[in-house]
Amino acid sequence: MHLGAPQQMSKTATTERSDQAFRISDVWANKRSRSLIIQIIAVILLLTFIAWIVDNTIQNLSNLGVETGYGFLWDPANYDINQRLIDYTSRSPHARAALVGFLNTALVAVLGIVFATMIGFTAGVLRLSKNWLVAKLMTVYIEFTRNVPVLLHILLCYGIVVNSLPHPRVAAEPMSGFFLSNRGFYLPRPIFEDGSWPIAIAILVALVFVIWFAVHAKRVQNKTGVIYPVLPVSLVVIIVLPLLAYFFSENPVTVDWPELKGFNFVGGVAIKPEFFALWFALSIYTGAFIAEIVRGGILAVSHGQTEASYALGIKPSWTTRLIVLPQAMRVILPPLINQFLNLTKNSSLAIAVGYMDVTATIGRISLNQTGRALECMSILLSIYLAVSLLISALMNWCNRRISLVEH
Amino acid sequence: MNRFLLNIATGSVLIGLGTLAQAATLDDVKSKGHVQCGINTGLPGFAYKDNAGEWQGFDVDFCKAVGAAIFGNAGGVKYTNLTGATRFEALKSREIDLLSRNTTWTYSRDVDLKLTFVGVNYYDGQGFIAKKELGVSSASELNGASVCIQTGTTTELNLADFFRVNKMDYEPVPIENNEEARSNYLAGRCDVYTTDASGLAASRASFKNPDEHIVLPEIISKEPLGPLVRHGDDEWGDIVRWTLNALILAEEYGVDSSNVEALASGTDNPEINRMLGNEGEYGAMLGLDRDWVVNVIKATGNYSEIFDRNIGPDTPIGLSRGQNASYKDGGILYAPPFR
Numbered sequence: 001m002h003l004g005a006p007q008q009m010s011k012t013a014t015t016e017r018s019d020q021a022f023r024i025s026d027v028w029a030n031k032r033s034r035s036l037i038i039q040i041i042a043v044i045l046l047l048t049f050i051a052w053i054v055d056n057t058i059q060n061l062s063n064l065g066v067e068t069g070y071g072f073l074w075d076p077a078n079y080d081i082n083q084r085l086i087d088y089t090s091r092s093p094h095a096r097a098a099l100v101g102f103l104n105t106a107l108v109a110v111l112g113i114v115f116a117t118m119i120g121f122t123a124g125v126l127r128l129s130k131n132w133l134v135a136k137l138m139t140v141y142i143e144f145t146r147n148v149p150v151l152l153h154i155l156l157c158y159g160i161v162v163n164s165l166p167h168p169r170v171a172a173e174p175m176s177g178f179f180l181s182n183r184g185f186y187l188p189r190p191i192f193e194d195g196s197w198p199i200a201i202a203i204l205v206a207l208v209f210v211i212w213f214a215v216h217a218k219r220v221q222n223k224t225g226v227i228y229p230v231l232p233v234s235l236v237v238i239i240v241l242p243l244l245a246y247f248f249s250e251n252p253v254t255v256d257w258p259e260l261k262g263f264n265f266v267g268g269v270a271i272k273p274e275f276f277a278l279w280f281a282l283s284i285y286t287g288a289f290i291a292e293i294v295r296g297g298i299l300a301v302s303h304g305q306t307e308a309s310y311a312l313g314i315k316p317s318w319t320t321r322l323i324v325l326p327q328a329m330r331v332i333l334p335p336l337i338n339q340f341l342n343l344t345k346n347s348s349l350a351i352a353v354g355y356m357d358v359t360a361t362i363g364r365i366s367l368n369q370t371g372r373a374l375e376c377m378s379i380l381l382s383i384y385l386a387v388s389l390l391i392s393a394l395m396n397w398c399n400r401r402i403s404l405v406e407h
Numbered sequence: 408m409n410r411f412l413l414n415i416a417t418g419s420v421l422i423g424l425g426t427l428a429q430a431a432t433l434d435d436v437k438s439k440g441h442v443q444c445g446i447n448t449g450l451p452g453f454a455y456k457d458n459a460g461e462w463q464g465f466d467v468d469f470c471k472a473v474g475a476a477i478f479g480n481a482g483g484v485k486y487t488n489l490t491g492a493t494r495f496e497a498l499k500s501r502e503i504d505l506l507s508r509n510t511t512w513t514y515s516r517d518v519d520l521k522l523t524f525v526g527v528n529y530y531d532g533q534g535f536i537a538k539k540e541l542g543v544s545s546a547s548e549l550n551g552a553s554v555c556i557q558t559g560t561t562t563e564l565n566l567a568d569f570f571r572v573n574k575m576d577y578e579p580v581p582i583e584n585n586e587e588a589r590s591n592y593l594a595g596r597c598d599v600y601t602t603d604a605s606g607l608a609a610s611r612a613s614f615k616n617p618d619e620h621i622v623l624p625e626i627i628s629k630e631p632l633g634p635l636v637r638h639g640d641d642e643w644g645d646i647v648r649w650t651l652n653a654l655i656l657a658e659e660y661g662v663d664s665s666n667v668e669a670l671a672s673g674t675d676n677p678e679i680n681r682m683l684g685n686e687g688e689y690g691a692m693l694g695l696d697r698d699w700v701v702n703v704i705k706a707t708g709n710y711s712e713i714f715d716r717n718i719g720p721d722t723p724i725g726l727s728r729g730q731n732a733s734y735k736d737g738g739i740l741y742a743p744p745f746r
Contacts, residue, residue: 078564080579090567167595182595183553183578262551263541263598264578273596354581360558365581368492368559371520 061374070379072370073098079365081356083272094366101361102383108279108357109344109387115283116343117336120290125320127295138291145288150346153285158277158353165273168264177257177268185271186258195249202245203238210234274355278347286343293335297328329402337395341388348384358383432504432636432643433477433694441483444470445503448488450585451609452717452724453509462486465717466507468707469528469634469651473505475706476650476699490584492559495520498637505647507634509603511561521638525648528633528710530730530739532626533562534604536611539621541598546625550575555588555597557581562602565628585610599623603630605718605726612723646693653700655742656682657709659733664708671701682745689745710740 027033061068073095080090085103088096127138145153162182166172171181179186192199210233217228246253258268301324309319350357351364359380367376436442446466447454454464467486474484487503495516498506509531510516512524535554537543546569556563558581570577580597582588589610592600600610604626611617634651636644657663660679662670671683680686684697691697707713714731718724732738 078567080567080570080577082578082580090564090571162591162594162596263549264551264553266551351583354558354583356581360581364492365558365563368495369564371495371515373496 070375072372083356097366098362101356101358105347105357108347112279112282112343113340116286116290119287121294123291124294128298142288142291145284150285151349151352153281154277154349154352157281161273161277179258184273186265187269189256189269191254191256196253198245198249199242202241206238206241209237274353277353278350278355282343282346286339289339293332297332298324300331301327333399340391344387432640436504441485442474443485443503445487445489445494445497445506445508447508448490448584450606451613468713469507472703472707473647473650475702476695479702481706491557505636509632511630512633522635523638523644524633524635525644526633526651527631528651531603531605531630531632533565533628533630534607534626535599535601535623536607536620537599539619546623552599553578553580553597555580555582555592555600557588566601569627608726609724652742653703654710655740656745657704658711662704663712664704667701667704678745
C-alpha cells in the first residue's frame with residue numbers, strides 16, 4: 001500500500017502529459033536538444049555569412065569588370081628568377097614560377113627545420129649544464145634571439161653578409177676552390193659522369209648495411225645487454241664504401257670549380273646571401289624556441305630517473321641519451337610541431353631580402369604583373385595550408401609512435 | 408574563434424563599404440575634403456620629404472594641382488605611399504582617388520587591370536647605372552652581371568626581355584623599393600641597377616660621389632609615365648586628364664604662376680580666356696569652379712615650372728627637358744586644345 005501510492009501518482013502524471021500535445025518548449029527545456037539547436041543555428045549563421053562575403057566579393061569584382069580565372073597560369077611569366085632548383089626561363093609559365101618558388105620554400109623550410117632542431121637540442125641541453133659559463137652563454141643566446149622579431153634577424157644577417165664580405169673580385173678563398181663574397185658562397189660541385197654507377201651502388205649498399213646493423217644491434221642489446229658501437233661503425237661504412245668504389249672505378253667524378261669570369265663567379269654551387277640570411281636567421285630564431293621546449297621537456301622528467309640511472313652506474317652522457325631524452329621527447333614533440341610549422345610559415349618573410357620563395361614568385365611578382373590578386377592568394381593559401389597539414393600529419397605520426405603505450 | 412569571427416566581420420564590413428561607396432569620385436572627394444593621392448615611397452625629385460617634413464616632387468606637385476583644381480588651393484591633398492607592388496590594388500580598392508607614382512602606361516594595365524591613364528607627364532625609358540670602376544661603357548657588355556631590379560615593375564619584364572634578346576646571362580637581384588635597391592647597389596650586391604632613366608638620375612644625385620657612377624647610354628624600353636585613375640568614373644578621369652592638359656597648355660601659352668593673375672582678367676587670346684575662365688562655362692562642365700585653372704597654376708605653376716623646380720637642370724637631379732619639351736620646342740609634349 002505504501003509502495004503503491006507513489007506508483008499511482010506517477011502513472012497519473014504520465015497520462016496527463018501524454019494527453020497533451022507535443023510542446024515546443026519541451027525541446028528547449030531539454031539540455032541536449034537545446035545545445036544541438038544552438039549549434040545548428042550557429043553553423044547556419046556562419047555559412048550564410050561566408051556565402052554572403054563570397055557572393056559580395058564576386059559581385060564587386062564583376063561590378064569593377066575584373067575577370068577571374070586561373071587561365072593566366074599558363075601564360076609566360078616574363079620575369080627571371082635568380083635562385084632555382086629546376087630549369088626556368090622568363091618564357092616559362094606562371095605555374096612553373098610558382099613551382100620554382102615552392103621548391104625554394106621547401107628547401108629553406110627543410111634545411112631550416114634540420115638546423116633549428118640541431119641548435120635547439122644542443123642549446124636546450126647545454127642551458128641545463130652545470131658549467132656556469134656554458135649555461136649562461138646559452139641563456140644569453142636564447143633570450144637575445146627569441147625576444148627580437150625574426151624579420152630583424154633576417155635583415156641583420158643579410159646586411160652583415162652583403163656589407164661586410166668582400167666583393168667577388170677580391171673574394172676571400174679560405175680553401176682552394178671555396179670562395180666567400182657578398183654575392184654568395186661558392187663551393188666546387190661534383191659532377192657524376194657515366195662511370196660513377198659503382199659509387200651509387202656503394203652508397204646504397206652502405207645504407208642498407210647501416211640500417212640492418214642498427215636493427216641487429218638493438219635486438220642484441222635487448223637480448224643480452226651488449227652494446228655495439230653503432231654510430232662509429234655506420235660512419236665508417238658510409239664513408240669508406242663509396243670511397244673504395246671511387247678509387248676502383250675509372251675517373252667517375254669530375255669537379256666543377258667556381259671561377260671568376262667577368263662580373264661574377266661561374267660554375268660550382270652558389271649559396272646566395274638571400275638564401276643564407278633567411279635560412280640562418282630562421283634557424284637561430286626557431287632554435288631558441290626549440291631550446292626552451294627541450295629544456296622544459298627535460299625538466300619535466302622526474303629527477304629520480306637520473307638518480308636511479310646514476311645509482312645503476314650508467315654514465316651521465318648515456319643517462320641523458322637513453323633515460324632522460326626518450327622520456328622528455330613525449331613532452332617535447334607536440335610543441336616542437338608548432339615550431340616547425342612556424343618556421344615554414346615564417347619563411348614567407350623571404351621577400352624582405354629578395355629570396356624567391358613561393359610568396360615572392362606567385363604571391364608577389366606574378367600577382368603584380370597579372371593583377372590576379374584573388375587567384376594568386378588562393379593558390380598561395382592552399383600551398384601553405386597543404387604543406388603545414390603535411391608537416392603536422394608527419395609529426396603527429398611520430399608523436400603517436402613515441403607516446404606511452406599502455407598495455 | 409572570436410577573433411576569427413571578428414576578422415570576418417571587419418572584412419565584410421570593408422567589402423560592404425566598398426559597395427556603398429560607388430558614388431561619383433568627385434562627390435566623394437568633396438565630401439571628405441581632400442584628394443587621396445598615391446605616391447612613391449621615396450624617389451628624389453619625384454616624391455620626397457623636404458626638410459619641413461612635407462612631401463615634395465614632380466609627382467607630388469601633380470597631386471597638388473588636382474587638389475587645387477577642386478578645392479582652389481594646394482592644401483586639399485593627402486598622400487598614401489605605395490610600392491610598385493601595392494599601387495594598383497590601392498587604386499582599385501578605392502583607397503586612393505588618383506595614382507601619381509611614375510607609373511608606366513601599358514596595354515595590360517590599361518585594359519586588363521581596368522585602369523585609365525589620363526595622359527603622359529614624363530616620357531621615360533629604362534636605363535642602367537654602374538660604378539665607373541667596372542669599366543663598363545655599354546649595356547651590351549653586361550653579360551654575367553648581377554642586376555638590382557625593383558619587383559612588380561615593367562622594368563623587371565623589360566630587363567628579362569633585353570638579356571634574352573641579346574643572348575646574355577645575368578643574375579636578377581630582386582629588391583622591394585628604390586631605397587633598398589640603392590643600398591644594395593652601393594654595397595656591391597649587384598653590378599648595375601636598372602630602372603627608369605629619370606629614377607637613375609635621381610638616385611645618382613643622392614649618392615655621396617655621383618661622379619663615380621655612370622648611367623649607360625642605352626635606353627632599353629619606352630616608359631611613358633603618367634597619372635591614372637580607375638575605370639568606371641569618366642567624369643573624375645576628365646578632371647585629372649584636363650588638369651594635366653592645363654599644365655601643359657599653360658606652358659605652351661606662356662601662362663605661369665607669376666602672370667596668371669593678370670592674364671585671368673582677360674587677354675586677346677581666346678584660348679587663354681577659355682582656359683582661365685574668362686570665356687564660356689568650361690569649369691562648370693567638369694563640375695569645378697570657373698577659375699579652376701587659375702587656381703592650379705597659382706598652386707603649382709605650369710608644367711615647366713614643376714619640371715624645373717623638382718627635376719630640372721638646376722636641381723641635383725639635373726634632367727634636361729629632352730623629349731619632354733613642348734612640341735613647339737622640339738619635344739613630344741602635346742596637349743589637345745582647350746575648346
